[in-house]
Amino acid sequence: MTDRPRSVLILGSGPVVIGQAAEFDYAGTQACRALRAEGVRTILVNSNPATIMTDPTVADAVYLEPLTVEAVEAVIARERPDGLLAGLGGQTALNLAVALSRAGVLERHGVRLLGTPLLAIETAEDRELFRDLLDRLGQPYAPSAIVAGPSAEARTAAADAALAEIGLPAIVRPAFTLGGTGGGIVETEAAYRERVRAGLRASPIGQVMVERCLVGWQEVEYEVMRDADDTCIAVCSMENVDPLGVHTGDSIVVAPVQTLPDPVHQRLRSAALAIIRALGVEGGCNVQFALSPDHRDYAVIEVNPRVSRSSALASKATGYPIARVAAQIAIGRRLAEIPNVVTGTTVAAFEPALDYVVVKLPRFPFDKFPRADRTLGSQMKATGEVMAIDRTFGSALQKALRSLEQAGSGPLAEEAEWASTLAYLAAVLAPADAPEDTDPGAAPPIRWTGEAGEACESTRHAERAAAPIVLRRFLSPSDDRLWRILALLRRGVPQPAIAAATGIADWFLGELGRGVDLEHRIRAAGAIVTRPDDAAGASLLATAKRAGFGDSDIAVLAGVGSADVRAARDALGLHPGYAMVDTCAAEFAAETPYFYATYAAAGSEPEAPPVPRPAALVIGSGPVRIGQGIEFDYCAVQAADTLRRAGWSAVMINSNPETVSTDFDASTRLYFEPLDPESVEEVVRAESTEGEPALPALVQFGGQTPLNLAASLAAAGIPLLGADLDAIDQAEERTRFAALLDRLGIPQPEGGMARSIEEALTLADRIGYPVIVRPSFVIGGLAIDFCYSPEDLARQLAAATVVDPDRPVRVDRYLEGVEVDIDAVSDGRRVLIPGMLEHLERAGVHSGDSIGVFPPQTVSAWDQDLIAVTMERVVLALGAHGLVNAQFIVRDDGVYLIEVNPRASRTVPFLSKVTGVPMVELAVRIALGATLEELGWPGGTLPAPGFVAVKAPAFSTAKLRGVDPSVGPGMQSTGEVIGIHEDVRVATAKALVAAALVPPRPEEGRDLALISLADRDKELLPRLGAALVKAGFRLAATDGTRRALERAGLAAIAVAKLGAPVTDPGEPIMEAIASGRVRIVVNTPTPRSGAVRDAAEIRHAAVAEGVLCLTAAETAVAAAEALDPAIGERLAEVRPLDAWVPRAPGGL
Amino acid sequence: MPMIVPPLPDPVSFVDARVGDRGPALLALADGTVYAGRAFGAEVAAGGDLVVNTSQTGYQEVCTDPSYAGQVVVMTYPLIGNHGRVFADDQSERPWLRALVVAHATAAITDAAAQLAALLRDRGIAAIAGVDTRSLARHLRTHGSGRAIVTAPGETDRDSAIAAARAVPRWEDEDFVDLVSPESPREVGAGEDGPLVAIVDFGLKSSIVRDLRERGARVLILPHTATPADVLTPDIHGVVLSPGPGDPARLAGPVALARAVIADGRPLLGICLGHQIVGRAAGAETRRLRFGHHGANHPVRDELLGTVQVTAQNHEVTVDAATLPADSGFRVSQVNLNDGSVEGLRHVTLPIETVQYHPEGAPGPLDALAVFDRFVAAAREHAGAR
Helix, strand or coil: CCCCCCEEEEECCCCCECCECCHHHHHHHHHHHHHHHCCCEEEEECCCCCCCCCCCCCCCEEECCCCCHHHHHHHHHHHCCCEEECCCCHHHHHHHHHHHHHCCHHHHHCCEECCCCHHHHHHHHCHHHHHHHHHHHCCCECCEEEECCCCHHHHHHHHHHHHHHHCCCEEEEECCCHHHCCCEEECCHHHHHHHHHHHHHHCCCCCEEEEECCCCCEEEEEEEEECCCCCEEEEEEEEECCCCCCCHHHCCEEECCCCCCHHHHHHHHHHHHHHHHHHCCCEEEEEEEEECCCCCCEEEEEEECCCCHHHHHHHHHHCCCHHHHHHHHHCCCCHHHCECCCCCCCECCCCCECCCEEEEEEECCCCCCCCCCCECCCCCCCCEEEEEEECCHHHHHHHHHHHCCCCCCCCCCCCHHHHHHHHHHHHHHCCCCCCCCCCHHHCCCEEEECCCCCEEEECCHHHHHCHHHHHHHHCCCECCHHHHHHHHHHCCCCHHHHHHHHCCCHHHHHHHHHHHHHHHHHHHHHHHHHCCCCHHHHHHHHHHHHCCCCHHHHHHHHCCCHHHHHHHHHHHCCCCEEEEECCECCCCCCCCCEEEEEHHHCCCCCCCCCCCCCEEEEECCCCCECCECHHHHHHHHHHHHHHHHCCCEEEEEECCCCCCCCCCCCCCEEEECCCCHHHHHHHHHHCCCCCCCCCCEECCCCCHHHHHHHHHHHHCCCCECCCCHHHHHHHHCHHHHHHHHHHHCCCCCCEEEECCHHHHHHHHHHHCCCEEEEECCCCCCCCCEEECCHHHHHHHHHHCCCCCCCCCEEEEECCCCEEEEEEEEECCCCEEEEEEEEEEEEECECHHHCCEEECCCCCCHHHHHHHHHHHHHHHHHHCCCEEEEEEEEEECCEEEEEEEECCCCCCHHHHHHHHCCCHHHHHHHHHCCCCCCCCCCCCEECCCCCCEEEEEEECCHHHCCCCCCCCCCCCCCCEEEEEEECCHHHHHHHHHHHCCCCCCCCCCCCCEEEEECCHHHHHHHHHHHHHHHHHCCEEEECHHHHHHHHHCCCCCEEEECCCCCCCCCCEEHHHHHHCCCEEEEEECCCCCCCCHHHHHHHHHHHHHCCCEEECCHHHHHHHHHHCCHHHHCCCCCCCCHHHHCCCCCCCC | CCCCCCCCCCHHHCECCCCCCCCEEEEEECCCCEEEEEECCCCCCEEEEEEEECCCCCHHHHHCCHHHCCEEEEECCCEECCCCCCHHHCCCCCCCCCEEECCEECCCCCCHHHCHHHHHHHCCCEEEECCCHHHHHHHHHHHCCCEEEECCCCCCCHHHHHHHHHCCCCHHHCCCHHHHCCCCCEEECCCCCCCEEEEECCCCCHHHHHHHHHCCCEEEEECCCCCHHHHCCCCCCEEEECCCCCCHHHCHHHHHHHHHHHHHCCCEEEECHHHHHHHHHCCCCEEEEEEEEEEEEEEEEECCCCCEEEEEEEEEEEECHHHCCHHHCEEEEEEECCCCCEEEEEECCCCEEEECCECCCCCCCCCCCHHHHHHHHHHHHHHHHC
């Protein structure tokens, strides 16, 4: 190819948010590697420091800069790339590419957009152009209407016309938004109008499509690719178990299609290829269809002309590296000449043949947001997903359920509050043993929960007639619908009734039913299943394992211990076989396959011997969830990479299809398996040779997940490399930890353990309020909260239902001050401290949600030294090896240590990048036996650099109705970004812009900033007010805040509080927010004041209107100051990472 | 440590209760390998050459495709039966394979008559479930394909099963075309406008007839015994040599027929076995592949048009490109990207095209339907020229 670009700029997708997660790190990393292998210079721009793609080893030049037109133009001006690759960074990158093109940047600098042409992107994204294209192709689509217009009146008229044309229920889809933001199914006119208005605001082009809701149709997806020679392939077909209406990211998805006869499948496949041909896609593309239940009709739902979450899933489901091939196509290569890297002998122009079933389950954040609206629709709500592979749908589903790693998410989980509804539905719908009662008076009473949640009981026939309605409500799309269905099947409610209520295809319900039948059999058999000498019991155990049941679930059903099940399996020699994902159903030998466990291959000859020794297992971090995200995938990938460079085999186990760690070339051998003790132990067993030491495991690099497994793995005789169980326990078990600090004389917040509410109240009285309450062993601040009074504490403890009764609650004094996050690497004798981050917000905001500044700006050198020395003492006293993270609070009265985590922390990727210290690599080398000295690193604290790096959180709360966006001790953010500059103000502004925590530049004199600060924050009010005014906002405030502003010499418009008498001055606050003039709401929670509920309603209203809502005063000040034009013009001062941070001295 | 044989799961693990298993059975290979499973087809023993099909959809089309006559078909996709049986999708009036080997015999919620098993049982076709078909496919990849037998339910003696497998006649030694070909001609679309196309039925699939009819052709289906005189009547505007089972080296009559059609110069389309017959008529040799191509994902490049298409394939035998005489007038027009084998021939001057793959899919992709467009256009032109 003569026009092959020599250098390519690749756009990342920015922070992880709902709808755009780790899949784009996977895609971008694959693309960078593929292009470098082709000899193309790669330049990467991404604001997300937790990614692998931004590691200095992945691309030739890495820019950790905001994904804005200005910043990217500056990068282009500096690097002069030949081409721009935007199809691998999700909707963010695609939108940015369109903006760059429209702003003339590409033309100005002679940069060619590679891959799918702009016109194709615009055609696919613009509803009207797309419908024209479908009309030309004769492809059907659901009737729809566009709502847009130059004025409010025109938009209202368009909305009226759309409603008249389409009718209700309808799906509202804003154009060009992420993960369906702002969209949804509406059933009433009021809901329709509200959703259209919000959608118009959410859409960057002010366009909304109203589509007829094809209720009950199946959703089927195809991942297709095309090259410049017009060669087209369908890599993977996927069938959603949830019918149309639930966002595919929130659906249970199965690959390949299960219930479609070949002609139906081929019809859709051909349609998908016709569409990408007509669009002129060059690269990957996702096409979604709705299919009528009788398979006669279909409709094209949408097309995403880029790699996507679905394409990442398809890649992992098939072994076909879509992103890699898309990048190769973009620089002009053809499918027929690109090798199939999995087989090594065939080419990329083929369609993978699967000889297994793949099930994907979404991972929802509702454990963190118990008050969120859990219904599902066209707005995606899942933060992550898991994938499981086996030979049947039922067994793959069982494995996927175990992979969720969520309390109460096992296949047997049922919520207590369903009990009465289940009883009612079973009483009415399950085929009774007795004949249909003809005498209503003699019928047993039926009980259920009414629509308002009230308990109902009746013997009347009429009530029974309500059953289909109750069933439909009970099974309306929600995150736990699958468990509800299983619960109904368990009680004998017939599948046709469930099919009618949900629209789920009979086949899937039939397979679920088979699983439930097996549950009944195990329950009936009881402990016999664990008696190896009982032939029927052994056969039933083999049947259960074949069906994918976990040991722990079998144990629960049989009423025995999990260890008994395990012992019976050992005695019977009942272990899974491991089969390859090889893209070709064993037709060709494979070079780089990956593996899954299946009891269907239990007796079959192993496909591969254990990996060459020395070898170690790296345990990944499972699904992306709040508190455990992509940063731990970074650590796991780095760990595997280090092992391999040290001459070891790296065996990876993980369940997350979005990640780099589950890429075929991230490890020596990959196992796609749940991260539960059973699955990990079986992998170790398969990778160990009888009579030799078991495969050792690294548990420090996957967040809390592997750490939680550590004890059971050790008990199973699996060596843990570089991890000391006692050190883990001493750091995590808070009573032991407190005793250690006491012994060392290190100040800590006063506190203690309480086993009952009374004990907690007594304890809190002693140490004084406010207190912070938390259970042992936490992820991301789960169930942590502040309590300001005894009533508060009692209420909090009563509500904390997720607290494990075996593990008491910790109650600590809540100390306000400056929080500092610190990470260290230790070899047991020396401690290396690459750096520390100071939190911008005062303590009390979860460290994952706070803005972190490196190096600290307000903490004195003396205090920083004290923190470093204290860290060193604690780490050495714990005897921890490898990575250790801690949090301190700096106050006038001293420096307090809050907590220590002996594992890779959320800040490791960030600090590794800004300090140049390869922290994971050092930790792994230490685990393999090296010392820091041997590795060429001194102990102690590294000197501060000549720049400032700011980490800011990115939130997805706007996508989750009912969630209060206020930051606090429980983590809420889903991702993070970085800003780097010599000037702390510019660095902060870059980070805030990248995290979308800065309001749009106001229209002078028109746009309002609505402020309402808690009393404790009022000292920041003058600074905040002045900055907002300087940025061009008019201030609006409720009475107290307004008077405080006036005292500071700042005028503010009066806004009437919620429920204020009409005589009060000012516009009612909700009306002001709904008017669209308010562009930023600063609303800091006032603990324990009567305003809490009002404040929450205001925040909800802001979020619903798509208005930026900041709830920490310090963040608001920083955001307002970021709008200072003097700062704004410096945001385009960009520099590659290695210009800020020279690579590690001497390297490794 | 002594080798422990793990206990077997219940039959319901591989055969859905709605299908109903018929008792234990064995799949025995002539090389002595034995797989235990459960019978779910007709209660008979049946043997033949093993072929591995990697299609993820289309089990019903596979079962009713006459080209599988005499073979024991192994499906690598582990769930077979998910949507039951859609009668309209049958490719011929009955299943022709000798036996079906699957990992799991699944069911949709439908009546018993609409299960795949009913199709097999009604027609005396043996079937076995509970086989790790991936393991079997790997075994065949390493050791080569061969003969095998599925025992009748209850017959679980390994040695006699292996002996029975070794007694199965070799595929190369059997004639299947006369088994599957009709006895008398049949015309579809008589009285319509449009070119008349004669299909010589060596094992025709209904999808081929449908694809020709959709393009406006009238179709005259002839038995495999058709002579040049039957085929080259003036009212016939084009000839199709259909797919079918067996080794073309045993089909001297059809090869002679093909030679006559070539000599005549009329539009000719050869598909699969029909392609091999034309290849032999052109003077090329055919040889058996180590393992045939059976699946829906084979990439084929058109050497003249430059396009690459994904195709459905089902064949044991390939035309040897090296033996195609330079003066035959034929060129290799399409090749398989995986192994370079011949996937199509085109005549330099005459409207003759052959494809080794199945442009009609069934099961499989429909990317190459242009083959039918070209052929029907040529037939129409031939009709117009007369």
